[in-house]
Amino acid sequence: MTDTKTVLVVEDEPAVALALTDTLTKEGFTVLSATDGQDGLTQALDNHPDIVVTDLKMPVMTGLEMIEKLRADEWGKNVTVLILSNLSDLETLQSAMEKGAFHYMVKGDSSMADIVSAIKKHLRV
Amino acid sequence: MDILANPTFWSSSLIMFVGVLLVSIAVVAIYLAITARARAGKGMDLLVDARKRAEERLHEAEVIGKVGSFLWDFEDPTRSYWSDEMYALFGLVPRRNIPTIDSLEPYIHEGDRERFKGAWQRATTQPGVFSFTVRTVSNRGEVRNLNIEGKSAVVNRITRSVRGVAHDVTKEMEVDRAKSEFVSLASHQLKTPLTSIKWLSEILVAEGAEPLTKKQEEYIKNIKSSAQQMVEMVNDLLNMSRIELGTLAMTLSDFNIDTLVRDVFREQEHAAAQRKVTVNLVSDSSFPTMHADEKLVRMMLQNLLSNAIKYSREGGTVDYTLSLVSVPNDTIYLTVKDSGIGIPASEREKVFERLYRASNAQKLVPDGTGLGLYVIKIVLARAGGSITFESEEGKGTTFFVSMPVVWRSGEKAA
Numbered sequence A: 001m002t003d004t005k006t007v008l009v010v011e012d013e014p015a016v017a018l019a020l021t022d023t024l025t026k027e028g029f030t031v032l033s034a035t036d037g038q039d040g041l042t043q044a045l046d047n048h049p050d051i052v053v054t055d056l057k058m059p060v061m062t063g064l065e066m067i068e069k070l071r072a073d074e075w076g077k078n079v080t081v082l083i084l085s086n087l088s089d090l091e092t093l094q095s096a097m098e099k100g101a102f103h104y105m106v107k108g109d110s111s112m113a114d115i116v117s118a119i120k121k122h123l124r125v
Numbered sequence B: 001m002d003i004l005a006n007p008t009f010w011s012s013s014l015i016m017f018v019g020v021l022l023v024s025i026a027v028v029a030i031y032l033a034i035t036a037r038a039r040a041g042k043g044m045d046l047l048v049d050a051r052k053r054a055e056e057r058l059h060e061a062e063v064i065g066k067v068g069s070f071l072w073d074f075e076d077p078t079r080s081y082w083s084d085e086m087y088a089l090f091g092l093v094p095r096r097n098i099p100t101i102d103s104l105e106p107y108i109h110e111g112d113r114e115r116f117k118g119a120w121q122r123a124t125t126q127p128g129v130f131s132f133t134v135r136t137v138s139n140r141g142e143v144r145n146l147n148i149e150g151k152s153a154v155v156n157r158i159t160r161s162v163r164g165v166a167h168d169v170t171k172e173m174e175v176d177r178a179k180s181e182f183v184s185l186a187s188h189q190l191k192t193p194l195t196s197i198k199w200l201s202e203i204l205v206a207e208g209a210e211p212l213t214k215k216q217e218e219y220i221k222n223i224k225s226s227a228q229q230m231v232e233m234v235n236d237l238l239n240m241s242r243i244e245l246g247t248l249a250m251t252l253s254d255f256n257i258d259t260l261v262r263d264v265f266r267e268q269e270h271a272a273a274q275r276k277v278t279v280n281l282v283s284d285s286s287f288p289t290m291h292a293d294e295k296l297v298r299m300m301l302q303n304l305l306s307n308a309i310k311y312s313r314e315g316g317t318v319d320y321t322l323s324l325v326s327v328p329n330d331t332i333y334l335t336v337k338d339s340g341i342g343i344p345a346s347e348r349e350k351v352f353e354r355l356y357r358a359s360n361a362q363k364l365v366p367d368g369t370g371l372g373l374y375v376i377k378i379v380l381a382r383a384g385g386s387i388t389f390e391s392e393e394g395k396g397t398t399f400f401v402s403m404p405v406v407w408r409s410g411e412k413a414a
Helices: A014-026 A037-047 A063-071 A090-099 A112-123 B007-065 B084-089 B102-107 B110-125 B170-206 B214-245 B257-274 B294-310 B345-350 B359-364 B372-383
Strands: A006-010 A030-034 A051-054 A080-085 A103-106 B067-073 B128-137 B143-155 B158-168 B252-255 B278-282 B290-293 B317-325 B331-338 B386-392 B396-404
Touching (some): A006 A037, A014 A030, A030 A037, A037 A063, A051 A112, A063 A080, A080 A112, A090 A103, B007 B067, B067 B084, B084 B158, B110 B128, B110 B143, B110 B158, B170 B214, B214 B257, B214 B294, B214 B372, B252 B294, B290 B372, B294 B317, B294 B331, B294 B372, B372 B386
Parallel strands (some): A051 A080, A080 A103, B278 B317
Antiparallel strands (some): B067 B158, B128 B143, B143 B158, B252 B290
C-alpha cells in the first residue's frame, strides 16, 4: 500500500474493538478507535478517516445517531460507513441504509477475513 | 198400597242411584285431573328451573373461561344462536337476531379482514373442523385475539350449519410474544461476547503456531469451533423468535453458492476431523449466482452439515452434494447423506416440529436446540423451496433440499 488508509473503529465492547484494531493494523491500515457514537463523531470530523466502521448499540450516542450527524457535515456526507452490529432485524437494517450506511454486516455471522475484505473492497485496496 | 211393590219407585231410585254415581265419578275425575295438572305443572317448573340453572352455569363457565359459543343453522335459522359471552367477545350487546358474518366486518381488525374472510370461507365450505385466530376491535377500540374453532356440516356441497366456540387468547398471545422477545433479546446479548471469542481465536489460529505450541494451537481451534457452535445455536434461537414475532427478514443479495458451501465446509472441517468423519463435498464453481438471503442459506448449509457430522458414527462418511437442475426452474439441489444413527420410523413425522429432537439423537448428542430443521423448513417454504428426507434407523439419513436460484423479492419471511 503506497498510501496508508485510515479506518475509524467505533465500538464499545473492548474485546471486539481489540480484535478489529489488531487485525486492521496488521493489514496495514492506520486505525483510530472510539468507544461510543459521540467520540466517533468527534474523531471522524477531526481526522477525516477513509472509512468509518461502527457498531450500533453504544452508550452516549448510538451508531445510527452518529451516522445521521455525520451525514449533515460537508465532509461527512460522503464518507464510507460500514456497520458492524449484531442487530440484524429488518427495521434496523432499513433505518441504517436510509441514514446513509454503505454496508451492513452482522458480527456473529462474519469472520474477521470477511470484514477485512469488505473494507478493502470499499477502499479499493 | 205397598210402596215397595210399586215398580215406579224402583225405577226412579235406580235412576237416582246411577245419577249420584255418575256425579261422584265426575267429581273424582275432575279432582284427579286437577291434581295431575298441578303435579305436571310442578314437574314442568322443575324442568324449567333445571334448564335455567344449567344455562346459568354454562354462562358462568363461558365468562370465566372467556369462551363464547355459536351456531349458524342455515336450514332452520330459528335454531341459530350466539351465547352472551360470544357477543361480549365482540364488544356487542346481545340481540334477538344473531349477527351475519358480513355485519361483523367492522369489528374485525383492519389488518385481519381479508384473512378472516378467507378463513371463514374455508370453514364454511369444507366439512369438518376448523380453527383460526383473528383480532377483533370493539366499538371502544379494545383489541382482542380470538381463536375461533368449530365444525361445519356440509352435505352435497351445501353448508347446513356451522357451530363452534370463540376463545379469547389475548393473554396467551401476549405471554408468547413476551417469551419470544426475551429469547430475541437474550440471544442478541449472547452474540456480542461470542463474537469476540470467535474473532480473537480466529486471529490466533491465523497467526499460526508461532509463538503458540502445537497443543495451544489445538486448544484455540477447539475454542473457535465451540464458539462457532454457540453462534449457530444462538442464531437458531434468534430465527425462531423472529418467526414467532413475524420479524424474520429476508435480505436478498447476489452471491456465489459454491464459495459459500466451501466456506461452510472449511468451518466444520475441524469438527469432522474430531469425530473422524469424512466429508465428501461435491460442488461446482460454475453454478449460477444466487439471488437469495445469504445469511439464511449459510444457516441452512451449516445446520445440515453439522447435523450430519454430529449424528454420524466415528469413522463414518457424509456426502454433501450440491447440484443444479435447470428445467423447469433454476433450482439448486442439496443432498446431505450421512451414515449415522438414522431417525426412528415412529418419530419421522415430528422431525420438523419446533424444539423436537429424536430420542436417539438426544442420547448421542445431549446438547441441541431442536430448532434447526424447524427454521430451515419454514425459511425454505417462504423462499419457494422444500426439504424432505429418507432415513433408516441405524443406517443413516439423507436430506434433500431444493431452493430456487432466485428467491422471491425482499418480502418478510414471516
